[in-house]
Amino acid sequence: MSRGPGRPLVDLFRFFEWLGTTSWSIALHESRYVFLLVLMIHVLTVSVFVGTAVMIDLRLLGKTMTHVPVSQVVTRLLPWSEAGFLVMVVSGTLLFYAAPLARYENVFFRLKMAALAMAVMNVWVFRRAVYRRVGEWDLDPVPPRRVRMVGALSLILLAIIITAGRMMAYQDYWFG
Numbered sequence: 001m002s003r004g005p006g007r008p009l010v011d012l013f014r015f016f017e018w019l020g021t022t023s024w025s026i027a028l029h030e031s032r033y034v035f036l037l038v039l040m041i042h043v044l045t046v047s048v049f050v051g052t053a054v055m056i057d058l059r060l061l062g063k064t065m066t067h068v069p070v071s072q073v074v075t076r077l078l079p080w081s082e083a084g085f086l087v088m089v090v091s092g093t094l095l096f097y098a099a100p101l102a103r104y105e106n107v108f109f110r111l112k113m114a115a116l117a118m119a120v121m122n123v124w125v126f127r128r129a130v131y132r133r134v135g136e137w138d139l140d141p142v143p144p145r146r147v148r149m150v151g152a153l154s155l156i157l158l159a160i161i162i163t164a165g166r167m168m169a170y171q172d173y174w175f176g
């Protein structure tokens with residue numbers, strides 16, 4: 001069996017190889033309806049997670065709802081975005097578990113996970129460093145540059161995550 005692009009970490013490779021032989025992984029992989037149901041939840045929840053995140057980012061960029069205080073947009077939409085993110089992570093982990101080695105060796109899956117880690121860091125920086133001073137720019141139709149940069153980076157990373165998620169199915173076509 002080829003070990004994919006570059007030489008992966010042996011331990012992870014063997015761990016995911018073993019994980020794929022566990023009975024629940026095989027059951028999920030071979031299930032007629034459960035896998036599809038999980039995939040459907042994963043794809044449908046993109047609309048909630050990404051939909052609300054994009055609206056927050058566009059307000060941070062001063063592109064929409066410019067007459068609405070930023071804190072109101074964040075307070076009303078962020079809980080939906082966070083709930084959607086949780087469902088994406090749980091359903092995504094199940095999709096991963098159904099074929100762990102194939103996912104681990106998938107270049108687009110790795111790109112997606114890297115972009116996801118950066119997106120989480122971007123939200124962390126926003127919460128810890130930028131949003132703390134929202135009182136200074138809450139009513140600004142176009143927020144300061146550091147706020148707009150968080151919004152722009154979030155949009156770019158979301159586009160990479162979704163595209164990489166879709167491209168996973170084309171790994172063999174591109175690198176086969």
Ligand code: HEM
Pocket residue numbers: 039042043046050085088089091092093095096103116161162163165166168169
């Ligand atoms: C949180 C943000 C996430 C977004 C926006 C996202 C988005 C997507 C999209 C658009 C697809 C393509 C679905 C299709 O057209 O068939 C996909 C597939 C997939 N995602 Fe995610 N995903 C996210 C998180 C995750 C996580 C955290 C994992 C795993 C740990 C994951 C694992 C997968 C897998 C394995 C597939 C391929 C399913 C298949 O076609 O067999 N995703 N994702």
